[in-house]
Amino acid sequence: MLDVDVKLDLGAFRLDVAFDEGAGITALFGPSGCGKSLTLSMIAGLMKPQQGFIRLDGEPLVDVEKGIFVPPHRRRIGVVFQEANLFPHLSVRRNLLFGRWFAPRREREIDFDAVVETLGLGKLLQRRPGRLSGGERQRVGIGRALLSCPRLLLFDEPLAALDMARKLEIMPLIERIRDDFRIPMVYVSHAVEEVVRLADRVVVLQAGRVRSIGEPNAVFGGGTQALDDRFEQSSALDVVVSDVDEAYGLVALKHSSGVIWTTAAAGPPGRRLRVVVRANDVVLSNAELVGVSPRNMLTGSVKAIDVKGPLALASVALDGGEELAALVTRKAVDELGLKPGARVFALLKTTALDDRLTAG
Missing domain, CATH: 2.40.50.100 (RNA polymerase II/Efflux pump adaptor protein, barrel-sandwich hybrid domain)
Known part of the structure; x- marks a missing residue:
């Protein structure tokens, strides 16, 4: 269970977001500049809120009042960005195994071969990132995050830089990860179709605040108007x-x-x-x-x-x-x-x- 209640004042922009997340995929949805990625960065530990807390399975990752801030490498959270950010000098195999360093040995429950099979990476293991397509690089990035054996997976617009063919390649894989590995996920996107297909729950953000929360059918129903356009x-x-x-x-x-x-x-x-x-x-x-x-x-x-x-x-x-x-x-x-x-x-x-x- 992820419990988020954070505030951040950046002058021209103020973030005030509160929601909780359980099993499956929770999507943070809204237009560019609404605070989706900023919220994700605070969950990952890449930014600090000025007020509030973030708890994962009851453990405080951030609690401003109590002076608690767990650094990113100790949070056991896997992050997949819009760009895979792979190490160009390492093979796909070595990029994948890099994620293992962030998982304690006694908690390395996710099998390397299972990840390779799920993401269809078997024929790519000896290649370097420069010889991969955009979709293949993103699959490697997802695999690296999975092999860190995270308690939570964060996706920050993972399909935004891909064409439709590559999106249709990645979305079923995210569904398989949800179903096979049962790791809770927070998924950031401004694309309705992605959110409707993947999410179990949607948190709609507007101008730094939560506008509505619910299942996709309720949030995108005829009377909710989750979209301003x-x-x-x-x-x-x-x-x-x-x-x-x-x-x-x-x-x-x-x-x-x-x-x-x-x-x-x-x-x-x-x-x-x-x-x-x-x-x-x-x-x-x-x-x-x-x-x-x-x-x-x-x-x-x-x-x-x-x-x-x-x-x-x-x-x-x-x-x-x-x-x-x-x-x-x-x-x-x-x-x-x-x-x-x-x-x-x-x-x-x-x-x-x-x-x-x-x-x-």
Whole structure:
């Protein structure tokens, strides 16, 4: 269990963050400059707060009032940065084994071969970092952090410098680490899709303060507005793989309010997934439509309408409990009679769903 309650005054910027974290992955989410990486640096011991404390499994790593500050090398915390920061003169094997120096011999419970297999590093062990791709370097950086046998793993925007192909290579590995090694993680990102796919819990930061805390579905629900940019407003929905249409290459994802068809390789029937739906990809109708190209139609009722200028963000309470955000014009609100309690049909184009980032 990680317990954080810290304050830091940098003049133009003040940080005041408090949250606790248990098993799985906790994401620190928010725009650039909101304090995510600064908070992570204090957990790692790279910066000191002016007030507050940080505790890991009940042990104080920092307690300003009591004068406690455990140096970084004694915290048993693995850190993965945006850049892997490998030693260029060492082979991949020796870079990985460097992490071993930070683990007491009696606590070296994570096996070298298991890490190599999980991260797919077997064929790279004799190479030097200069001969690796960006994704390969990041995998080595993750392996080095793992082999320090940490009590906690910190990820600071680990995918930000990678292209989409490399991101899709790394994300399943982070999921495997979560599931196989069961080390709690704090993951910093400003990318909605990464957070929705990976996180069990999200701490949303804005201007140095905690704005909201909750599961991805709640934080990115239709009414929470975790994102200030209305055009980036998204929703996260839990679904279950229910059917496969092999003739057309489509997979049916069952939601309590309807069925979502996707082109994702979603796995066998019964598998639970999480999908991201952007508000400006949702079309609302007050009547069930036929003969239209969108394949997906979810049912629900309007919960709230937030009007700003010519646009409006409609929060739809879907049948079954989750919320969906839809960005529409104010004129559409008036013409469709959209108001709290009104029944609506939400249409989603299959091609608007990014099947590369479908969460497992």
